[in-house]
Every structure is written in C-alpha cells, then in structure tokens.
Amino acid sequence: MRHIVPPSVAALFFPLLLALTAPALAQAPVTKFNLPNGLEVVVIPDRRAPVVTHMIWYKVGAADETPGKSGLAHFLEHLMFKGTAKNPAGRFSQVVAEIGGQENAFTSNDYTGYYQRVPTEHLQSVMEFEADRMTGLVLTDDVVLPERDVVLEEQNQRVANNPGSRMGEQVDAALYLNHPYGKPVIGWRHEIEALNREDAIEFYKRFYGPNNAVLVIAGDVEVEALRKLVLATYGKVARRADFPARKRPQEPAQIVPRTLTLADPRVEQPSLSRSYLVPSFATAKKGESEALEVLAHILGSGSNSRLYQALVVDKRVATSAGAWYQSSGLDHTKFGVNGTPRPGVTLAQLEQDIDDVIAAVLASGVSAEELERTKSRLIAEAVYARDSQASLARWYGAALTTGSTVEDVQSWPERIKAVTAAQVQEAARDWLDKRRSVTGYLVKDAAAKVEKRS
Amino acid sequence: MMRRCSLFAAAVSALFSIVAPASAMTIERIVSPLGIEAWLVRDKSVPLVAMNYAFHGGSSQDTADKAGAANMAANMLDEGAGELDAKVFHERMESRAIELSFRVGRDYFHGSLKTLLEHRDEAFDLLRLALNAPRFDADAMERTRAQLISSLRRETTSPNSLASKRWWEAAFPDHPYGREGRGTLESVPAITADDLRGYVKRVFARNELKIAIVGDIDAATAGAMIDRAFGGLPAKNDLRAVVPVEPRGLGRRIVIDIDVPQAVVTFGGPGLARNDPDFMAGYIVNHILGGGSFSSRLYREVREKRGLAYGVSDSLVWFRSAAVSIGGTQTRAERTGDALAIIEQEAKRMAEEGPNAEELAKAKSYLKGSYALSLDTSTKIAAQLIQIQIDDLGIDYIKNRNSLIDAVTIADAKRAAKRLYGSGMLVTVAGRPKGVVSTQ
Numbered sequence: 001m002r003h004i005v006p007p008s009v010a011a012l013f014f015p016l017l018l019a020l021t022a023p024a025l026a027q028a029p030v031t032k033f034n035l036p037n038g039l040e041v042v043v044i045p046d047r048r049a050p051v052v053t054h055m056i057w058y059k060v061g062a063a064d065e066t067p068g069k070s071g072l073a074h075f076l077e078h079l080m081f082k083g084t085a086k087n088p089a090g091r092f093s094q095v096v097a098e099i100g101g102q103e104n105a106f107t108s109n110d111y112t113g114y115y116q117r118v119p120t121e122h123l124q125s126v127m128e129f130e131a132d133r134m135t136g137l138v139l140t141d142d143v144v145l146p147e148r149d150v151v152l153e154e155q156n157q158r159v160a161n162n163p164g165s166r167m168g169e170q171v172d173a174a175l176y177l178n179h180p181y182g183k184p185v186i187g188w189r190h191e192i193e194a195l196n197r198e199d200a201i202e203f204y205k206r207f208y209g210p211n212n213a214v215l216v217i218a219g220d221v222e223v224e225a226l227r228k229l230v231l232a233t234y235g236k237v238a239r240r241a242d243f244p245a246r247k248r249p250q251e252p253a254q255i256v257p258r259t260l261t262l263a264d265p266r267v268e269q270p271s272l273s274r275s276y277l278v279p280s281f282a283t284a285k286k287g288e289s290e291a292l293e294v295l296a297h298i299l300g301s302g303s304n305s306r307l308y309q310a311l312v313v314d315k316r317v318a319t320s321a322g323a324w325y326q327s328s329g330l331d332h333t334k335f336g337v338n339g340t341p342r343p344g345v346t347l348a349q350l351e352q353d354i355d356d357v358i359a360a361v362l363a364s365g366v367s368a369e370e371l372e373r374t375k376s377r378l379i380a381e382a383v384y385a386r387d388s389q390a391s392l393a394r395w396y397g398a399a400l401t402t403g404s405t406v407e408d409v410q411s412w413p414e415r416i417k418a419v420t421a422a423q424v425q426e427a428a429r430d431w432l433d434k435r436r437s438v439t440g441y442l443v444k445d446a447a448a449k450v451e452k453r454s
Numbered sequence: 455m456m457r458r459c460s461l462f463a464a465a466v467s468a469l470f471s472i473v474a475p476a477s478a479m480t481i482e483r484i485v486s487p488l489g490i491e492a493w494l495v496r497d498k499s500v501p502l503v504a505m506n507y508a509f510h511g512g513s514s515q516d517t518a519d520k521a522g523a524a525n526m527a528a529n530m531l532d533e534g535a536g537e538l539d540a541k542v543f544h545e546r547m548e549s550r551a552i553e554l555s556f557r558v559g560r561d562y563f564h565g566s567l568k569t570l571l572e573h574r575d576e577a578f579d580l581l582r583l584a585l586n587a588p589r590f591d592a593d594a595m596e597r598t599r600a601q602l603i604s605s606l607r608r609e610t611t612s613p614n615s616l617a618s619k620r621w622w623e624a625a626f627p628d629h630p631y632g633r634e635g636r637g638t639l640e641s642v643p644a645i646t647a648d649d650l651r652g653y654v655k656r657v658f659a660r661n662e663l664k665i666a667i668v669g670d671i672d673a674a675t676a677g678a679m680i681d682r683a684f685g686g687l688p689a690k691n692d693l694r695a696v697v698p699v700e701p702r703g704l705g706r707r708i709v710i711d712i713d714v715p716q717a718v719v720t721f722g723g724p725g726l727a728r729n730d731p732d733f734m735a736g737y738i739v740n741h742i743l744g745g746g747s748f749s750s751r752l753y754r755e756v757r758e759k760r761g762l763a764y765g766v767s768d769s770l771v772w773f774r775s776a777a778v779s780i781g782g783t784q785t786r787a788e789r790t791g792d793a794l795a796i797i798e799q800e801a802k803r804m805a806e807e808g809p810n811a812e813e814l815a816k817a818k819s820y821l822k823g824s825y826a827l828s829l830d831t832s833t834k835i836a837a838q839l840i841q842i843q844i845d846d847l848g849i850d851y852i853k854n855r856n857s858l859i860d861a862v863t864i865a866d867a868k869r870a871a872k873r874l875y876g877s878g879m880l881v882t883v884a885g886r887p888k889g890v891v892s893t894q
Contacts, residue, residue: 046499046830048497048499048830049479049826049829049830050826051826051827051830081748090748090749090758093747093748093749094749094816096747096748097747097748097749097816097820098816098819098820098823099819099820099823100819100820100821100822100823100824100825100826100827101823101824101827102747102824102827103748117827118823118827119823119826122823145761146758146759146760146761147761148761149760149761149762150757150761150763150764151764152786153716153761153762153763153764153784153785153786154764156715156716156764156784156786157716157764157765157784160714160715160716161613161714161715161716161718161784219830265611265713266611266712266713266714267611268607268608268610268611269604269605269607269608302544302548303540303544304541304544304545304548309541312597313540313541313593313597316596316597316600319597319600319601319604320601320604340604342600342604372549373545373548373549374548376548376549376550376551377548377549377551379551380551380570381551383500383501383502383570384502384551384568386499386500387500387502387504387831387832387833388830388831389830389831390830
C-alpha cells in the first residue's frame with residue numbers, strides 16, 4: 001500500500017498486500033467487455049449511493065520480478081504517483097482530494113492495483129488521469145530517491161520492527177524452494193536499497209499497458225454510458241506489444257518437513273505458525289480449492305472450529321488457534337495453521353495437539369453438521385458482499401488477475417454448496433502433508449538482552 | 455493492540471463520515487411500542503438487516519484496580535447467555551451467519567448486529583440473550599482472561615503500543631481516559647464475574663440508548679425487533695461520573711527505550727469538544743495539517759519531500775469529557791529528531807499563521823465531497839447514524855453539514871488553529887531515537 005493510515009492501524013491494511021480470498025455474489029448484474037486495445041472491463045452497478053469505485057488492476061506482481069530486483073513491483077506502485085508529461089507530480093492526488101475522493105494502491109505477488117473512490121460526477125476525471133499514467137509515467141531522481149526511503153521506512157514499519165512479520169517472511173522463504181512467491185512482496189531490504197529509476201521505468205514498460213490490465217468499476221453507473229466513457233479515455237491508449245506469459249519457476253516435489261526458529265528478545269508471547277504448499281483456485285483440480293476453503297473454516301475459523309475447541313476450550317493449552325487458506329494465486333498458494341500457547345505450555349506440546357486435530361480430520365473426516373454450518377456461513381458472505389461496492393470490486397479484480405473469470409466468481413456460492421464431506425477429507429489427506437510444510441517457532445531470545453542492530 | 459486500534463480507527467472514521475450525502479437516503483425516527491427510539495434507513499436492495507447501538511458508559515466506568523472490566527464484559531457477551539453455553543451460542547450464530555459484535559470505547563459501549571433477512575428473528579433473540587442474560591461462566595471467563603493477558607503481554611514489547619499508551623497516561627494522569635481500556639497485567643487478573651455483572655447492570659439500560667437500523671425492514675418490524683432485544687433492560691442506567699479534563703504534559707517529550715530499528719512517535723495536544731463552536735473550523739484545520747488525504751502539510755513535508763516516514767497523520771479525537779488532537783509517525787532512529795522537528799515546526803506555523811485561503815477552500819471541498827463515501831454500505835450508514843446520535847447533532851445533520859462547512863471563515867480557521875496547536879505538544883517516542891531525550 002502506498003498510503004498511510006495512522007501508523008497504529010497500518011497493519012490492518014497489510015493483508016491486502018498479500019492475499020485476498022474471494023467470495024462473491026451471484027445476483028449482481030455484472031457486465032464484462034473488452035476494448036479493442038485489449039483492456040478488460042468489469043462493471044458492477046450499485047445505484048444506492050452517488051459514488052463509484054474505480055480500480056485498475058495490472059497483471060503483474062512481485063512474482064514477476066527479475067531475480068535480484070525484489071520489491072520492484074511495489075516500488076513502482078509508489079512511483080506511479082509521481083506524475084506524467086501531461087500531469088505533473090501530485091496533480092492527480094490533489095484533484096482526488098479536492099473532490100473528496102479516496103485513493104490508494106496495493107501490490108501482491110500476482111497483481112498491482114490502483115483505485116479511487118469518488119462522487120459519481122467525477123468518474124470521468126479520474127479515468128482520464130488513470131488512463132494517462134497507464135503509459136505516460138515520467139520519473140526523475142528527485143522523486144525516486146526520497147520515495148525509496150519511504151519504502152524502506154515502510155519495510156521497517158511492516159517487517160523489521162515486528163518479530164512476527166520477520167518470522168512470516170522466513171516461513172515463506174523456506175516454503176518456496178524454487179518459486180518466486182518465497183520473496184517478500186515488499187522486497188528484501190538490501191535489494192530495495194539498490195532499486196533505481198531505470199529499474200522502475202524498465203519494469204513499467206515491460207508490464208504496464210491496456211492489454212495487461214483489468215478495469216473494474218463498481219457503483220452508481222449505467223453500463224452503456226460507461227462503455228462510452230471507457231472508450232473515450234482508456235480506449236485512446238495504444239495497445240502494447242504482447243506481454244510475456246506469466247510462467248514462473250515451479251516447485252519441485254517437496255519431500256522434507258522444514259522447521260525454523262526465530263528468537264528475539266522482544267517476543268513476550270511465543271507462537272507457532274505452519275504453512276503448507278497447496279493448490280490455489282487456479283491450479284487446483286475441480287472442487288479441490290473449494291474443499292480446502294471449507295476445510296480451513298472447519299479446522300480453524302472462529303470459536304466453533306476444531307482447533308479452537310480442542311486447544312483453547314477443551315485442553316486449555318492455547319489462547320488462540322486457527323487455520324486459513326489462500327485461494328487466490330496464479331500458482332500454488334498456502335494453507336496455514338497457527339497457535340499461541342498458554343503460559344507453561346511448550347510449543348512442542350502445542351504442536352502435538354495441533355497435529356492430533358489434523359490427524360483426526362484425516363482419519364475420520366468432518367461431520368455433516370460442521371459441513372452444513374460452514375457452508376451456510378461461507379455462502380452468506382456472498383450476500384453480505386453485495387452490501388459493499390468496494391469489496392465487490394476487489395474480489396472481481398483479484399479474481400481476474402489470478403486466472404479466474406467473472407463466471408468463476410459468480411458461481412462461488414454454488415461451488416461451495418456442492419462440497420461434500422468426502423471431498424474435504426480427501427483435500428486434507430492430499431495436502432496437509434508435513435513434507436510440504438514449514439513450521440515456524442517464534443520464541444523469546446532470553447540470552448540476547450541487548451541486541452545490537454545496525 | 456487490535457482493540458486499541460479499532461478504537462482509534464472508529465474515532466477517526468467518525469470524523470470523516472459524519473457527513474452524509476445521500477440524496478437518496480431517508481432517515482426515519484421511529485419509536486418502538488415500548489417507547490425506545492431508533493433511527494431507521496430502509497433499503498431493500500440487499501436482503502440483510504444491519505443495526506448499530508450504543509449505551510452510555512464505556513471503559514471510563516472502570517475503577518483503576520479493575521481496569522479492563524468493561525472490555526472483558528464486552529468480550530464475554532457471546533460466551534454463553536441464558537440457556538445456551540458458549541459453544542451452542544457460537545454455533546447458533548455461525549450456522550445462520552449472524553454477526554454480533556461488542557466493544558467498549560472510553561465513553562460508550564458499542565454493539566452491532568448483522569443478519570440475513572431470513573434469520574432476523576433468531577438474530578435479535580440471540581442479542582436479547584447476550585444483553586439480558588450473559589452467563590459469565592467460569593471456564594469461559596478464564597479463557598477470555600488468558601487471551602487478554604496474552605495480548606497485553608505481547609504489547610509490552612510493541613513500540614506502537616508503548617508510545618500510544620504512554621501518551622494517554624501522560625496526557626490524562628489519574629483519570630480514566632489515561633488508562634488502557636483493556637486493563638493492565640495487574641488489573642485483568644483481579645477482575646471477577648461480579649465486576650462484569652456490575653458493569654452490565656449499571657450500563658445496559660434503555661435511557662441513553664442509541665440505535666440505528668439499516669436494511670430491508672419496515673418501521674413496525676424494526677420496533678418489534680428493538681423491543682425484543684432491548685425491551686427487557688432496566689429503564690435507567692447508573693453511571694459513575696467522569697470528570698472533565700484537559701490534556702497535560704504539553705511541551706514534554708518522553709522516550710521509552712526499546713531496541714527497534716524504527717522509532718514510533720505519538721504526538722498531540724488539546725482538541726475541541728464536539729459541541730464547541732470552533733469544532734468544524736478545527737476539523738478543517740486538522741485536515742489541512744495532517745488529515746487523511748495525500749495532500750496534508752505533514753504528509754508533504756515528512757514523506758513526500760524528505761522520505762522520512764511511510765506514514766504521518768494527525769486526527770481530532772473527542773470524548774464526552776475531554777478532546778485531543780493526536781497523531782503519529784514511524785521513522786528510523788537517526789532521523790527521528792528531524793521528523794519531530796518538522797512536525798513541531800509545521801504545527802507551530804499552523805498555529806501562528808493558520809491555513810491560507812486556497813487550502814481552506816480545498817479542504818472544504820474534500821470534506822464535503824467525501825461524505826458520500828462513508829455512507830455507501832448498510833453497516834457504514836448504521837455506524838454513522840450512531841455517531842451522529844452520540845454527538846447530538848440532530849437527525850438533519852447530514853443535510854446541514856455542507857452549510858456548516860461552508861460557514862467556516864479564514865478567521866475561524868486561524869482561531870481554531872491557534873487553539874489546537876498554539877500551546878505545544880506532548881510527544882512520546884518508543885525506540886532509540888538519536889538526539890531525542892525525555893524532558894520534564
């Protein structure tokens with residue numbers, strides 16, 4: 001994210017940088033069309049309030065970076081606010097501010113997005129600006145170098161200052177033996193420090209253009225009027241030469257469970273987190289990703305989940321325990337479990353209890369009652385999603401830049417409804433295999449009371 | 455940490471949202487058969503009902519030795535109620551996708567309910583149980599206590615928590631506003647089920663209850679649902695008085711030593727009460743200095759020009775008995791002194807000169823235009839309507855807001871700037887900032 005929320009709430013926004021899972025809704029009358037220059041356009045009308053969410057998603061993320069240039073996709077995201085030949089630095093943001101709009105941007109492994117939320121009558125204006133910076137970015141060292149310092153401060157804030165985040169980076173790096181998902185989206189610090197203007201411009205020319213982007217517009221719009229507006233703005237941007245296929249180095253067979261321990265004097269509360277390498281919606285066979293979604297919910301979402309009930313309520317060995325699944329990703333993604341022990345409980349004991357819960361699902365599957373309750377909860381998300389044009393826009397954008405279609409998003413409730421108990425058990429057996437996992441232990445470093453840092 | 459964050463975020467969003475647009479939106483004042491008032495926005499476009507409500511009486515009702523009791527009560531309301539133990543209660547919620555949330559701010563207890571239309575009755579029944587018959591079972595209580603202690607322990611080495619907590623303590627010593635709403639590692643172990651019952655009994659009452667409902671529900675049904683959830687509560691609350699107070703420590707710097715690469719800074723000073731005639735002027739001035747767009751003075755000077763921080767911002771926060779302006783940034787240790795100097799210099803310059811006419815016009819434009827964005831979902835509308843009720847701005851506030859903004863003159867803005875930033879700041883820094891030392 002480029003912006004800046006009050007520092008204390010910044011963390012809330014961070015997950016967007018990493019992952020978005022994608023429920024959605026069946027009933028919204030979504031329209032999709034393509035421009036002659038290759039731009040894909042998705043329109044999601046919501047006429048309740050006179051506002052519109054305008055998002056442009058580029059099919060490029062951290063996983064598309066050249067080795068040695070980690071953090072470049074995110075750095076360019078920051079630099080996209082530095083002006084064009086037509087609109088000098090700051091003008092776009094000033095206009096957005098003056099009309100009472102909101103704007104921001106975000107980068108993940110697979111996509112980079114920019115958005116404005118504005119009163120409807122200003123939609124054309126932000127479309128003109130956004131179309132202009134699709135190919136018109138101009139950068140000078142005067143703006144690039146201070147912005148690199150900003151990104152380094154962002155890295156401090158998100159990662160260096162936080163032992164849990166540093167551990168998360170290490171777990172990812174260990175999980176992906178060959179695939180670039182192992183690099184942090186924000187980049188490795190020593191590589192961020194070396195990024196420069198030429199890197200950014202080269203990356204921009206390599207990946208930005210109408211035929212590598214998805215425009216998502218949600219809110220107070222009428223499709224035909226909007227189509228004209230899109231043609232009059234984005235339609236004028238010339239198609240670029242074909243972009244390279246997004247073929248990243250794939251993972252070899254994973255054959256060894258990995259563990260790592262991060263010891264830091266500031267850890268007052270030890271914890272354990274494990275990630276398994278699993279299929280995303282894009283790489284899964286039919287029904288498998290949905291089964292993993294249901295599995296993660298039954299295993300570790302909320303206080304009815306298996307892990308919470310066993311570890312927090314019954315055995316009282318943990319203060320928290322959970323599981324999650326990232327369905328969104330062009331390549332294999334992650335399924336995670338985690339727990340925080342109560343005082344006096346070792347991480348080894350906690351891990352044994354987590355493993356027992358997982359083993360029970362592998363051996364005996366899930367109950368009909370769990371399955372129905374979970375499906376109801378997940379499917380309701382699709383209805384709740386319809387209440388927020390901004391959420392809908394994010395779901396469609398993330399889906400269309402990670403190998404899914406509008407139809408995939410719309411069929412999500414039906415696909416969840418179709419998941420069977422047998423599929424859930426099968427997904428657990430196929431994928432919750434420790435040989436495909438990394439377990440991280442975050443512990444207090446009692447020895448290093450005063451740690452030296454540069 | 456999260457809870458403090460959500461508190462802070464709530465106050466900030468209130469700032470931005472109070473304004474609403476919504477040409478299309480009609481707010482109806484309804485009174486239930488039992489005489490409970492609520493504001494209703496009927497919206498049939500999505501088959502759901504969202505309700506927010508608030509009771510007067512938040513964490514400032516806690517005594518110092520039992521700090522955190524109100525928060526713990528809020529955490530325990532869905533951990534078993536009436537005949538339902540925690541497990542059954544949660545299963546009922548999940549199987550029908552009913553969302554109930556409870557949290558405490560300093561002055562208010564805030565609750566929300568969200569349900570699909572088809573499970574509306576069950577949702578309001580569960581809420582009635584949670585508010586009228588919470589069990590506070592011993593096992594659930596110990597579980598919740600362990601979770602709270604775990605998170606408080608984690609925060610003892612979080613620079614963000616340290617800087618923020620120390621700021622509030624120094625600004626409001628010996629006052630409930632200076633205390634962490636979730637309590638301390640000393641107070642949380644001492645809280646008993648009777649403390650929670652005492653809080654609920656004194657605070658959950660029909661007077662001073664604010665309610666906003668948005669969704670596919672008519673006035674008669676809404677009235678019936680309100681009575682179902684709230685009708686059984688006592689007529690009147692029984693609150694401890696909270697003494698009005700001004701923030702202290704202006705001009706003071708406090709460094710909290712912790713070995714982290716990036717120092718975390720909290721800064722702030724006096725604010726303006728929500729009913730102060732200068733409030734809107736101050737709100738605009740604050741936006742110009744450090745508000746939430748990419749064009750504030752602090753953003754430009756600290757981030758854009760010098761790359762000193764990823765974020766820097768300042769907000770007005772107001773309670774019933776105090777008001778502050780408070781902001782923060784995070785910056786590497788060797789540049790912390792520079793960043794602080796710039797922030798203090800910009801605040802001083804604002805106090806002395808105020809904004810210029812162009813800045814004032816642009817800020818007004820932003821604040822008027824952005825109202826609609828805070829009212830584009832049912833849950834956001836419900837939250838806004840509660841804030842408007844809490845601030846006692848009247849049911850027409852949304853319509854009137856633009857003219858209140860337009861009425862602010864450059865003289866008003868200069869006067870408000872002086873009141874906000876003319877008496878110095880209290881600054882806390884967690885980390886090892888070079889060249890920044892504690893002062894008295």
